[in-house]
Amino acid sequence: MTIVQPALSIAAVERETGLSKDVLRKWESRYGFPAPLRDDKGERVYPAEQVGRLRLIKRLMDAGLRPARIVGEDEERLAALARERHVRAGQPEAGRVEASALEMLRVHDPDGLRQHLRRLMLRQGLARFVLDTIAPLNHAVGEAWARGELDIHEEHLYTDSVQWVLRDAIASVSDRQGRPRVLLTTLPEEPHGLGILMVAALFALEGAYCISLGTQTPAEDIARAVRSHGAEVVVLSFSIAYPQRRVLPALEELRQRLGGDVRVWAGGAGTARLSRAPSQARLLPTLEEALRALAEWRAERDSVLSS
Amino acid sequence: MTIVQPALSIAAVERETGLSKDVLRKWESRYGFPAPLRDDKGERVYPAEQVGRLRLIKRLMDAGLRPARIVGEDEERLAALARERHVRAGQPEAGRVEASALEMLRVHDPDGLRQHLRRLMLRQGLARFVLDTIAPLNHAVGEAWARGELDIHEEHLYTDSVQWVLRDAIASVSDRQGRPRVLLTTLPEEPHGLGILMVAALFALEGAYCISLGTQTPAEDIARAVRSHGAEVVVLSFSIAYPQRRVLPALEELRQRLGGDVRVWAGGAGTARLSRAPSQARLLPTLEEALRALAEWRAERDSVLSS
DNA sequence: TTCATTTATTTGTCCTGGACAAATATGCGT
DNA sequence: ACGCATATTTGTCCAGGACAAATAAATGAA
Known part of the structure; x- marks a missing residue:
């Protein structure tokens, strides 16, 4: 049996690597990589080897490196960069x-x-x-x-x-009568749901009522869910892989759709390196900060109630 | 408080509706809808109302209608089409x-x-x-x-x-020693995981060992997982929303990456209306058929062993 | 030197308008 | 009514250009 080296179309590469077609084409013209073959229709055909290298590049970019530095490099140098990053970050608390x-x-x-x-x-x-x-x-x-x-x-x-x-x-600790009513989810481009789950666990322990919508909920549906559950707080999570440039616009957009009295809290590694703070949302860079936000919300509510 | 009608960029509409940018632009030029505004940079800006209509259109298309029929139509007529479909399909078994x-x-x-x-x-x-x-x-x-x-x-x-x-x-019924070892997941564009879960339940009951990878696993990673788990069967699921034209190529592509002795079985509503059968994969249009496939795999293995 | 501000470069996304093949519909002869 | 050949429809791809936001580099003041 001959093993045919699988070769992918540009759409398939987009799916496998998460790099958009536009980006793939631009990199090709700017950095000379990837360098796909062409089929008889003149369409790009990416050999498996290049797709693998693209994956590696994507990972390094998620770690903060810039394309100009790495897109041109060969496999070996990329591996070296990955290793270098390793020793810098990994050691301290490998419990x-x-x-x-x-x-x-x-x-x-x-x-x-x-x-x-x-x-x-x-x-x-x-x-x-x-x-x-x-x-x-x-x-x-x-x-x-x-x-x-x-x-x-x-x-x-x-x-x-x-x-x-x-x-x-x-x-087992959930209480339907708990307050505030917190709705937790991620936006459509964010598949990682562990962050909100950790928050949900901590909040539920504190007696809040947590409604987890799972991951990847379109903004419009978040708004609807907030209304039908009567939620007072929305918690979103952005992983490091979420395109930085889209975090703030996404938060703004969500704000537009919600009533002014609904809080938006955003956590996750993707929010840690934001240049400026969002205007109408609160950042939760750490889990401790999330608990603080909850405590403050309650203090605020109590003061309103007693006045 | 003024409620600003949220207006979305083409990328946001792609996320919210599942219609690609290319399709959105082509529909605009071919059918005159959607008809987005333009911002000061000349970029498309879709009012919420049009996005809603696009969602409705997408649903009708998943139900088998063709764009030329529906993309031009107004809200009312679309609703009528949806209702019509309703009476035809819904009634019989609303248990x-x-x-x-x-x-x-x-x-x-x-x-x-x-x-x-x-x-x-x-x-x-x-x-x-x-x-x-x-x-x-x-x-x-x-x-x-x-x-x-x-x-x-x-x-x-x-x-x-x-x-x-x-x-x-x-x-609670899982058995690590069970055979065959079945790996279940969906491809990157398919977020619906209930189908594979149902199969996993039935197969586990029959004594197979089911490894569920969750949803949206790139083909390359499926191949790796098959190797490291020693899986003998891969079960994929395609919902009705999965682009029909991509089912067969996707199956072909996966086949290429797997050894010839690994079976590929594909189920879900997205495989029911395929024009021709895939060359190297088995279709499981129903859950009963899935059980039959399992039984046949076992019969085949037994006959090989005994010969 | 160090820090803050301005200028340059990098980079992702969007644009137009055209091409093409696969999927689907239509017409025709039997 | 059915099977086959010819139209039409439709999604995807392409090139190559434009632009603004993000980031790096350079500049000047403390």
């Missing part, structure tokens, strides 16, 4: 918990991982579990993935296990 | 189960819904629950959504509840 969890990921033991996490949760309590275990663990997993040490499906598995454990916990 | 579940969706009672579903599952057993309850229920929810009677966040809520109940069940 035991992370190590054992990462280990389970690599040997593909979903049940073991889930059990491990659940045990930790019971031992530490939900709040500490989220703050001290899951948060750094997410970080470690993200780093490992950026370094190419983890496949996407392994990251998927991790996400899944954590989700499972957290949602179970949230369900 | 009691569906009605009560839909009711709970509309009053936003997540806990009640989940409890209701779980009770049904215990009463019927997992297999019957999936085949006789969840499958028609999915259908009913999909129809209701297509008719505009359900908001996306309500559909989200439904999906979530079902997922919760099914995964719980799957986990």
Whole structure:
């Protein structure tokens, strides 16, 4: 059996790498890479090797590097850059918990991982579990993935296990009468839902009523859901991979659709490096900050009620 | 407080409606709709009203209508078309189960819904629950959504509840030693994961080992996951919203990346109306057919082993 | 030197208008 | 009514140009 090197159309490459067609074409003309072949219709055909390199480039860009530096480079130099980033960031807190969890990921033991996490949760309590275990663990997993040490499906598995454990916990402390009523989700381009899940866990513990819409909800639908659930706060999460330039416009747009008395809080690594603060939304760079926001909301409400 | 009619960029409309920029521009020049305004940079700006109409059009297209018929039409006529479709398809099996579940969706009672579903599952057993309850229920929810009677966040809520109940069940019957080892997921443009979850439940009951990767896994990562899990079968699901013309190429592409001894099975409403059968993959138009495929795989393996 | 402000470059997104093939509809002969 | 050949429809791709926001580099003041 001959193995045909799979070769992808520009649309397929867009799907696989997350780089838009426009970007792929522009890079080609600006940096000379990628350099796809052409089929008989004159359309671009990308060999698998180049697609792999594009993935690597995308990861490095998510880590903050700029295209001009890396798009021209060859495989080897890219790998070197990824490694360099590794030593700078990875070392300080590679605790035991992370190590054992990462280990389970690599040997593909979903049940073991889930059990491990659940045990930790019971031992530490939900709040500490989220703050001290899951948060750094997410970080470690993200780093490992950026370094190419983890496949996407392994990251998927991790996400899944954590989700499972957290949602179970949230369900058991959830109180429909709790206040404020918090709606949590992500915008359509953001598939990562762990951030809001962590917030949901902490908020639910504090007695808020959390409604999680899952990920990728269009702004219009968020607005509708806010109305039909009577939510007072909307929490969004932006991962580091979310295009920076779109965070502020997205928040503005959402604001437009909501009544003025609904709060918008935005968290996640994607909001940490914002140049200026958004005008009408509050940033939650850390989970601690999220708890502070909740406390302040309550203080404010109480003062209004008593006056 | 003045409510500013939100107006969206072409990229935002693409996200919200699922219609690509190219399509939006072409429709504009071919049918005169949408007819966006322009901002000071000369870029298209879509008023909310037109975006709403585009959503409706997209739904009708997913139902099989062609653009030339509907893109020019006004709101009223579109609504009429949607209604017409309704009476034709909706009536026959609007059973009691569906009605009560839909009711709970509309009053936003997540806990009640989940409890209701779980009770049904215990009463019927997992297999019957999936085949006789969840499958028609999915259908009913999909129809209701297509008719505009359900908001996306309500559909989200439904999906979530079902997922919760099914995964719980799957986990408790899962057997790591089971055969075949089946990997289930969807491709990057397909966010709907209920289909594979139903299959996973049925297969797990039959003693197969199911590895669910969640949704939206790039083909390359599917291939890697197949290798690292030693999977023998890959199950994909395509909803009716998946662009028809891309189903076959996508299957071909995936085949190229997998070894020849790995089976590819494709199910979901998106595969039901395919013009021709794919060359190297098996279609699972119904859940019963999925079970048949599993049985045949086993028969085949046994005959090989015994010869 | 260090910091803040101005100027230059980089970079993603959008634009027009044209080409094409696959999918679908229509007309025709049987 | 059915099968086949010819139109039409429709989504995707292409080139190459324009622009503004983001970022880097240069400049001058403290």
